[in-house]
Amino acid sequence: MNLLWYVLRRVAISIPVLLVGTFLCFVMVAGAGDPLAEARGRPGANIEAINRLGEELGLDKPLLVRYFNWLGNFVTGDWGVSVAQGAAQEPVYPKVMSALGVTINLVLGASVFALILGVLVGVIAAVRQYSIIDYIATTLAFILFSMPIFCIAIVLKQYAIEVNIWVRELGLTEWLGNPWLKTSSPENMQSDGFGDFLVKVVGAYLLPTLSIMAISFAAYSRFQRASMLDELNADYVRTARAKGLTSSRVIWRHAFRNALIPVTTLFSVNFGAVLTGAIITERVFNWNGMGTLLVDAVDHNDPNVLMGWLVVIAISVVVANLLADLVYGVLDPRIRVG
Numbered sequence: 601m602n603l604l605w606y607v608l609r610r611v612a613i614s615i616p617v618l619l620v621g622t623f624l625c626f627v628m629v630a631g632a633g634d635p636l637a638e639a640r641g642r643p644g645a646n647i648e649a650i651n652r653l654g655e656e657l658g659l660d661k662p663l664l665v666r667y668f669n670w671l672g673n674f675v676t677g678d679w680g681v682s683v684a685q686g687a688a689q690e691p692v693y694p695k696v697m698s699a700l701g702v703t704i705n706l707v708l709g710a711s712v713f714a715l716i717l718g719v720l721v722g723v724i725a726a727v728r729q730y731s732i733i734d735y736i737a738t739t740l741a742f743i744l745f746s747m748p749i750f751c752i753a754i755v756l757k758q759y760a761i762e763v764n765i766w767v768r769e770l771g772l773t774e775w776l777g778n779p780w781l782k783t784s785s786p787e788n789m790q791s792d793g794f795g796d797f798l799v800k801v802v803g804a805y806l807l808p809t810l811s812i813m814a815i816s817f818a819a820y821s822r823f824q825r826a827s828m829l830d831e832l833n834a835d836y837v838r839t840a841r842a843k844g845l846t847s848s849r850v851i852w853r854h855a856f857r858n859a860l861i862p863v864t865t866l867f868s869v870n871f872g873a874v875l876t877g878a879i880i881t882e883r884v885f886n887w888n889g890m891g892t893l894l895v896d897a898v899d900h901n902d903p904n905v906l907m908g909w910l911v912v913i914a915i916s917v918v919v920a921n922l923l924a925d926l927v928y929g930v931l932d933p934r935i936r937v938g
Contacts, residue, residue: 722824
């Protein structure tokens with residue numbers, strides 16, 4: 601019952617946060633200018649028809665009225681239509697969901713792999729503090745931190761070209777494909793069995809996944825190391841050791857659980873950043889996800905698409921933080937009771 605009340609309370613807190621966030625997004629998008637200005641500036645434009653379209657879209661109404669109209673339609677699944685040149689009257693909802701599916705395929709796997717690998721490396725580095733493993737992990741984390749994500753993506757793309765040449769020279773293209781490591785979004789993922797499917801998935805997702813993973817892994821490993829060191833030096837760990845508990849039991853059953861709480865916070869905050877940061881990776885590897893959608897919407901000042909993009913990102917951040925709150929309650933019951 602306490603857990604149910606805890607969940608309901610967190611959900612209730614998230615709703616006004618989302619409302620305030622959507623309103624601020626709406627104000628910023630509305631302040632970006634007239635979305636029909638490009639159409640009005642074209643030679644031979646039918647100003648009357650454009651003005652009628654503006655009235656149909658509600659652009660002639662006051663800001664608050666427009667916001668509440670948009671909100672009422674949004675919660676019922678009507679996200680409006682695109683007003684971009686060449687895409688007029690195209691529904692926004694399927695457009696955003698299609699792009700979100702592409703981005704989630706990239707980000708979700710990369711985030712989970714980065715978290716698992718970062719946590720494991722951080723724990724090992726803390727347990728073996730000042731060892732060669734600790735120094736290697738620290739050096740790698742600092743290198744990844746210092747490199748912008750677009751730089752990592754471009755370097756990986758260049759090396760992938762060399763690998764593809766090497767695969768072709770060895771005559772492995774019939775098994776791995778030509779090219780094997782895809783430097784742009786794959787068009788066809790049909791396969792002739794599980795093995796062939798696995799090879800194609802690795803070739804298609806390896807480069808963008810590594811690009812997205814790099815900085816997140818560095819952050820998780822450093823946070824986990826610092827958090828684990830704090831726990832290993834805590835009084836309750838010394839007491840557990842004094843009682844004769846094995847080192848592995850002290851580390852994994854006692855210190856590790858508490859050391860996960862700061863990393864859980866980082867993951868929830870970082871997920872939204874990774875989701876938006878995937879824009880760069882998508883552009884480098886030519887994936888038509890949320891990054892391409894955002895760039896096109898900004899280029900054409902397409903308010904409904906921009907609002908759909910912003911709200912999806914806002915909901916993702918709120919949901920990630922809500923899940924983090926729930927994980928806190930599992931890791932430390934005192935948080936749930938409080």
